[in-house]
Amino acid sequence: MKAATTQGFGTNAVLIVQDTKRPPVGPDEVLVEVYASSVNPKDWKLNFNISAFMPKLGGLITPFIIGDDLAGIVVEKGSKVTGFELGDEVYGMNMRLRTTACAEYASIGQRFIAHKPKNITFKEAASVPLAAQTALQAFQIGGLNSGDKILIVGASGGVGTFAVQIAKAMGAHVTGVCSGRNTEMVTRLGADEVIDYTTQDYLNDSASNNKSFDMVLDATSYESLSSCSSLLKENGIYVTTAGNGTAHLNLIKDNLRYRKQKSKVVIVDSITQDLETLKGFIEQGLVKPVVDGEYSLENIHDAYLRSKTGRAAGKIVINIKESEEKKTESVTG
Ligand SMILES: NC(=O)c1ccc[n+]([C@@H]2O[C@H](COP(=O)([O-])OP(=O)(O)OC[C@H]3O[C@@H](n4cnc5c(N)ncnc54)[C@H](OP(=O)(O)O)[C@@H]3O)[C@@H](O)[C@H]2O)c1
The missing domain is CATH 3.40.50.720 (NAD(P)-binding Rossmann-like Domain)
Structure with missing residues (x-):
């Protein structure tokens, strides 16, 4: 699968897209086919730096895939997953050392996700979690x-x-x-x-x-x-x-x-109940994501440069699977 990974360190770090293996799926996890992700300042403040240490961790988490937020479809589930089925549209975030969202597939714990709000696109949904x-x-x-x-x-x-x-x-x-x-x-x-x-x-x-x-x-x-x-x-x-x-x-x-x-x-955590509260606000029309700009996975480094300006008005989203608008249209009718 294609994934955006960090290369280099600190101000010299760049993001490149490379082919890597699909992540394994633990008993409490689902594998999500990722339609969209989004950029957060944490990615360039922290994750670029963490990536520098990855080789020293003996390749435990290599390559280091960037991104916390994701929205997509469940394509595989672990033996202990109860709240989600194959084909479910979900959103949520992995974080800290488990950032893995800017990739075609990501495994994520069931307690970090919820069903995606029905009235917004995958790109908008990916802007929500963090x-x-x-x-x-x-x-x-x-x-x-x-x-x-x-x-x-x-x-x-x-x-x-x-x-x-x-x-x-x-x-x-x-x-x-x-x-x-x-x-x-x-x-x-x-x-x-x-x-x-x-x-x-x-x-x-x-x-x-x-x-x-x-x-x-x-x-x-x-x-x-x-x-x-x-x-x-x-x-x-x-x-x-x-x-x-x-x-x-x-x-x-x-x-x-x-x-x-x-x-x-506040130190954010991803909690199904909070994602469900937000889903409620969004579906009632009380909250609507504001998107500053959209970037393809191949242009992800430009998205990070935009975030680093500190001038983004709303969220910067990464479009990973192009057909997502059609999928959402079919859902919302
Ligand atoms: N602790 C946590 O768990 C956690 C979670 C999420 C985010 N954060 C941190 O929270 C901060 C905000 O995150 P974010 O995603 O909202 O960042 P962001 O989207 O990059 O924020 C950009 C916005 O900041 C505004 N801004 C810059 N200087 C300002 C000032 N002096 N007064 C008022 N507004 C100003 C800009 O508005 P103008 O262009 O109009 O100036 C721009 O709209 C970051 O430092 C991030 O690392 C922490």
Whole structure:
């Protein structure tokens, strides 16, 4: 099968498509014929670097196939798989050392997938798992409630575009922060208010700096509880998607400094129940994936270069099997 694999290390790393063996299928896993995948910043921040160590692991995971998100069709299942049948349309994500999605076939644990929402294409479905579960799980750990006021920093990115829509679906009042070129899109997604960070210093401006938010979701990694404290209510919660050492250090420091306000980091996991919640939102028309651009498997390196600009508006998707639109049309009638 064809798969996108990393070659080289760090800034010299490139993605190439090569022929490799289909992955084995464990008892709790299904083999998915992958129709589409998507790009996440994690791929170029972390996976390129992990790939450098793979030869040192004695070829345990070689070649290192890139990609977490997938949408496709179950073509084989392990002996302990109960919730899925051959021919089922599924979506989900493998992650950490098991990234394997940008390939014609991927094996994946049944607990990481759910049935694909019926009203979206495979490409749209592949854009959902990592980014939308990050937003949903941030709201779970932050305890977002209906009627809460939330500020979403990075509202136009992969995580942010889902976060705005999911927060609205959960009944929150949403203020999105993005640059001027994306304000119209974020408004269209349902944000009640939108701040253009290129023209408004919302962290220091007295109009927004009024302790009115129950929660700040920072999907840029640039802020901290300390920089957002004056925006939050007395018991407000700051949740960041930054999983690096600085973020964890800020979290410890800020949680000691601010006694009532809290700082938390979301580390996404793929959970069937969360994918089903998202499927529900999508099928009710409350959440719709925003696609920044589509790339073929052969042009995957260009997709990663686009992600590295930090300017993607929505998700970057990888089209792996061309006939997917026909398949979806036949499903949706
Ligand atoms: N911890 C986890 O489990 C987890 C999971 C997913 C993602 N992440 C991390 O979360 C971050 C966001 O991920 P993503 O997929 O959403 O990335 P992304 O799609 O690449 O984000 C791009 C967006 O960021 C916006 N942006 C850049 N600078 C900004 C600023 N100063 N203020 C507001 N918006 C700004 C850009 O908007 P403009 O062009 O309008 O500036 C663009 O729309 C990344 O650092 C990623 O590594 C962590």
